[in-house]
Amino acid sequence: MFYVYGNSKAHKIRTLDVHHIDCKACESKRTLTLTTFIKYIHIFFIPVATEGKKSVIVCSNCGKEYDVSKQSENVKALAKVEQDQISIPLWHFTGLAILVIILIISLTYDLVENYL
Numbered sequence: 001m002f003y004v005y006g007n008s009k010a011h012k013i014r015t016l017d018v019h020h021i022d023c024k025a026c027e028s029k030r031t032l033t034l035t036t037f038i039k040y041i042h043i044f045f046i047p048v049a050t051e052g053k054k055s056v057i058v059c060s061n062c063g064k065e066y067d068v069s070k071q072s073e074n075v076k077a078l079a080k081v082e083q084d085q086i087s088i089p090l091w092h093f094t095g096l097a098i099l100v101i102i103l104i105i106s107l108t109y110d111l112v113e114n115y116l
């Protein structure tokens, strides 16, 4: 059976400037942004389920990424607020809805076949 499966697709939801900290790699000021993603599982490029939310800090000057969990408590709290405010889009469950519809149609078809 041929199928395409991927688990690391990410949908960028929101970007917020984090100007109160400087980039340690290039020492630029006011170039960091907090970006929040929602990762989802897909089959045939159709999203089926979500894997959760993730935030990273990225420097727009040098591209360096910083793990939020290794930042100050203020940055962690900001990332938590951002993740709490974002709701998971319904289209992330498109594949699941299609599978449920196919299941209902096949069960209904079997019932009709057995009745006739």
Ligand SMILES: [Zn+2]
Residues within 6 Å of the ligand: 023, 024, 025, 026, 027, 028, 031, 059, 060, 061, 062, 063, 064
């Ligand atoms: Zn930088």
